[in-house]
Amino acid sequence: EAGVAQSPRYKIIEKRQSVAFWCNPISGHATLYWYQQILGQGPKLLIQFQNNGVVDDSQLPKDRFSAERLKGVDSTLKIQPAKLEDSAVYLCASSIIQGRGDTQYFGPGTRLTVL
Amino acid sequence: QKEVEQDPGPLSVPEGAIVSLNCTYSNSAFQYFMWYRQYSRKGPELLMYTYSSGNKEDGRFTAQVDKSSKYISLFIRDSQPSDSATYLCAMSPTGAGTASKLTFGTGTRLQVTL
Numbered sequence: 001e002a003g004v005a006q007s008p009r010y011k012i013i014e015k016r017q018s019v020a021f022w023c024n025p026i027s028g029h030a031t032l033y034w035y036q037q038i039l040g041q042g043p044k045l046l047i048q049f050q051n052n053g054v055v056d057d058s059q060l061p062k063d064r065f066s067a068e069r070l071k072g073v074d075s076t077l078k079i080q081p082a083k084l085e086d087s088a089v090y091l092c093a094s095s096i097i098q099g100r101g102d103t104q105y106f107g108p109g110t111r112l113t114v115l
Numbered sequence: 116q117k118e119v120e121q122d123p124g125p126l127s128v129p130e131g132a133i134v135s136l137n138c139t140y141s142n143s144a145f146q147y148f149m150w151y152r153q154y155s156r157k158g159p160e161l162l163m164y165t166y167s168s169g170n171k172e173d174g175r176f177t178a179q180v181d182k183s184s185k186y187i188s189l190f191i192r193d194s195q196p197s198d199s200a201t202y203l204c205a206m207s208p209t210g211a212g213t214a215s216k217l218t219f220g221t222g223t224r225l226q227v228t229l
Contacts, residue, residue, distance in 0.1 A: 041222070042119075042121075091159075105160075106158030108156070
C-alpha cells in the first residue's frame with residue numbers, strides 16, 4: 001500500500017513570499033489532516049478535512065494560511081505571506097475509520113525555511 | 116499549562132537497557148492514547164494505541180495508561196540502536212467511529228548506544 005505523499009520535501013523562501021504544499025493521501029482515506037511541527041515540538045493540528053469538507057480549522061491562522069481538498073482526495077496548503085515563525089515541517093496525515101477510532105498515517109513532511 | 120507534557124530529553128541509554136518514556140496530561144476527556152516514533156526527517160509512525168486505562172504489550176514495547184493519575188508510559192525492553200528516534204505521545208478525546216483530533220506531546224529524543 002502506498003503511503004501518504006507530500007511535495008516538495010524542502011522549500012526555502014523569503015518572508016512575505018508565498019508558498020504551497022501538496023499532499024496525496026492513502027487511497028480510500030476519507031480524513032486528511034495538516035499539521036505544523038516546529039523544531040523541538042510535537043505536531044500541531046492546523047486543519048482537518050472529512051472528504052472535501054472542513055471538520056476543524058480552529059488552529060489555522062486564516063489571515064495567512066489557506067487549505068483546500070478538491071474532490072476529496074489531494075490537498076494543498078498555502079501560506080501567503082510567509083513569516084519567519086512559519087519555519088517548520090508541515091506534515092500531512094490521512095486516516096480511515098475502522099472500528100473504534102482511527103489510525104493516522106503521516107507523510108514525510110515538507111520542511112519550510114523562511115529567511 | 117500545556118494539555119500534554121513530555122520530557123524532551125535527550126535520553127541516552129546503552130544497548131539492551133529498558134527505556135521508560137512518560138507523558139502527563141490535564142484534559143480528563145482524553146480517552147485514546149498513542150505513541151508515535153519519528154525518525155529524523157521522517158513523519159511520525161504509530162507504535163502503540165490504547166483505549167482508557169491499562170496495559171498493552173506488543174513485542175518489546177509496553178504501553179501503560181493510568182487515567183486516575185493522568186499519566187501514560189511507554190516501556191522499551193532490550194533497546195536497540197534502531198530504536199534511536201523521537202518518541203511522541205498523542206491523545207484524543209473522541210470515541211468509536213469518529214476521526215480523532217490528536218494532541219501531541221513535545222517528543223522525547225532517545226539515543227541507544229552500542
